[in-house]
Amino acid sequence: MLSPVVGVLFDGFAYGMLLFLLSVGQSVTLGLMNFINLAHCAFAMLGGYVTVTLVNGHGWPFFAALPCAFIVSAVTSIGFERALYRRLYRASDLDQVLLTIGITFTAVAIAAYIFTTAQQPLQLPSYLRQSVEVLGLRLAIYRLILIAISLIITCVLVAALEHTRFGAQIRAAVDNERMARGLGIDVDRTFAITFALGSGLAGLGGGLAIEIVGLDPSFAFTYLVYVLIVVSVGGLGSIRGTFAAAAVLGISDIAGKYYVPQLGAFLIYLVMISLLMWRPTGLFGRR
């Protein structure tokens, strides 16, 4: 019989995996081009709303809607990248912040207009809402699937980064952008593709997040803080770092609430501050 603590840790890890999906895109693009995209969670929110529309409104099965969330977010981000982001690659950090915050405000308003400000519940098939008994512990099926999907994506991403040419280009550009350009790597194009992929993953994360944390227009801002925390603790441009940071933060948040509820929300900030003071460039950061 496993003690109930393990169940809580399992939940924490699942929450961490959700944070990972939402943050991995941000980590890579920030590490790649130092482009601060505060609208990242707006793309996640878009993915969430696409999922809700397809599943609730058109009766699509959940697992068919998720790839759609990915594609819609990715394609939308390409549009934004071409129209707006491209002009600001060389601009100051502050201008990037202002632009992306402006985009987020607009996205939130549009979401509120189309979907109203109410919470969007998701009509999931009942088997996804149940739990299985493993060694005396009740594990929610949804969270098991969330963990599975995240692990698969992590493996795919790491493999792509390590074993493909495109992955090598990304790694080169993260390590030293000028050198990479000097070698003839089209960093702008690399960035555009990575950005699309990262936003797509955020959209996927948004779709998966609904069942765990709910969806309403304020999602775009609320999760931005958590994404920034994960990205900075993990280290820019590192998938392993994002994974480790997300797992640590997710588990410490949940475990903290179980053991020391008085600390509650404090813990995640304390963990972040301690880790950053110990390793300012992140757990696996390069710069």
Place this chain on the structure above:
Amino acid sequence: MKRILYAGVALLAAAVLPAQAADTVKVGMIISLSGQFADTGMQMLNGAKLYVKQHGDTVTGKKIEIIAKDVGGINPPVAKRLAQELVTRDNVDVLAGFDLTPNALAAADVSLEAKRFMVNMNAATAIVIEKSPYMVRTSMTVPQLNTTLGTWAEKNAGVKKAYTMVADFGPGLDAEGAFSRGFKASGGDVVGSVRMAVANPDFSSYVQRAKDLNPEGIFVMIPGGAMPGAFGKALAERGIDLKKTKVMGQMEIADEHALASMGDAALGIITVAHYDYTHESKMNDAFVKAYNAEYGRNPDFFSVGGYDGMHLIYAALEKANGKTDGDSLIAAAKGLKWESPRGPISIDPETRDIIQNVYIRRVEKVGGKLVNVEIATFDNVKNPK
């Protein structure tokens, strides 16, 4: 010197402007239309607008005009400034709205200083009503609901041991206190309590702690929105049997969206409320239908707070024969009684607070749909001291 000058200008303006003021009664609504509380503000505004649509915008020969201002969430300085501007710039006759307590408290200062009639359509903390002698409340108070629940839990539901789980913020702590008072006064025993982080998406750890103590009843108070759904799921995941352990709390934990999100995991949750859209009465049926026709969704207690608030303004105006100053309106408002979609309600002439029925409901499946079914009614509950 400056004060005399400005008072003089104000008097002059007041003397010159009546030509306009005589024809319009302006109602300034200070609510959240953006940010995380946007939904509550919208629902309240919708309820108020529906009333005006149904009953016409003329009362005692004057036109009613609603001026809505977005306070953007919990923001007392902005609420105060908006109230000041509504009074000085727009010359409103009534300050209304207030989905959040901190904003109501700040604006009450303005109501007091400017002697303006104030209709609190939601802010539920008990002390709010005392901040201005010109304020009435048309929503509910936290003790009104939670103390009643505490008493019911011990007396009628056989809960002797209860565990309380509340979000660590004002309304949560208020609710915990109110519930414990009612519960302990009837002889119950609160075996443990936990204060949870307010912006908390994951309740599994807290629910596990509750389960470890094995109480007969669990009292919950969390903000509406995403939390109730997450909470219900945590209950199911941790294996809490709702038939054996009574999970109870304010209406937010089982509102429409929470139910849709929790699914069958919600069956058996007990809520205390002054209003639910499934309340069976002719008036409520008509109200819900009209609301759906106009806004495409069901009303909630914010909507009914706005709706009844407007009714109060209309009725007070009629009783005061069209006089719009604070003293006349508040005198007219005291003691008013009427039938609302929630049931019969009235304004306590002493405290200016609302007296209404309080209902205990349980989540059951009716016709394949999850609804809150009334299982007990407490008539004409005042705010307990």
Place this chain on the structure above:
Amino acid sequence: MALTQNLQSPQLYLQSLSRWRPAEIAFWLATLLPFVLAPNYLSLASQIAIAALFALSLDLILGYAGIVSLGHAAFFGIGAYSAGLISRFGWGEPLTGLLLSTLAAGLVGYATSFIIARFRHLALIMLTLGFGLLLAELANSAGWLTGGIDGLQGIHTWRLLGHFNFDLFGTTAYAYALAVLFFVFLGTRRLIHSPFGLALRGIRENWVRMSAIGAPNRAHIRTIYTIAAALAGIAGALLAQTTETVSLDSLGFERSAEVLVMLVLGGAGRLYGGLVGATIFMVARDQFSGIAPEYWYFWIGILLIFVVILLPNGVLGGLPHLIARWRRP
């Protein structure tokens, strides 16, 4: 800063910078206009003045020293709560309350500056964010002191200088806030146009080079951070005193983010950037809220996007750029 200035000596350079330009004089005269032209808007004007002061304090660390802080509202909140608590415990005199609150914020700023000065780049940003969030949580938990989510009750500000009452129209509030803003601005202007100010800009541009020529980088950062904290505390105290309310939102992340947006909108590192940005943002928000109460932030978003595209480096940064482009047909 155009390099067409007299570079014969640093002293002459600084002197030439500190001459008052006609545009500046016009700006300050314009701040008196609301008394005459818009007497119904004085409450809004006083809150704009307070936001401007807050943005100015952020400019000192962000625009001049290069420290991006996402938690600057912590000091604003400390100033606000100090002023509120002092008043609640019976002492409602505005000027002394203001001084004490400034001290409180400055002290906390000084203490934190030791940690802040050790970090840079993203770690620094996230540390400031973390500290801000922690403080906000602390304030929520210490409800017995801060009033929690309901805010601090029982604040009453006495008459200013024993004579001017804080009335409903906001006249005294605006006069008070504006006067404080002006005096603080004078001090800040003097500070920026001094060798210390130049050193800060050097630290922002090239940390290594500055320490190579012997500048005590960390000490300078600590100093400016403390000053910025104190100034933010003044702004917070002003808000508490003029509105007689304080609540958790004065320390929250939204307020930190908001002031950052205002500063960047106006143009960081340009003395007047915070003032201009705060004015534009708050007026826009007020007007948009009036026109489209349910979706005003949509228009704010569009405004921000347009400003970034057309006016790089904020309004003050991009304006000369834009004017030059117009001149060349």
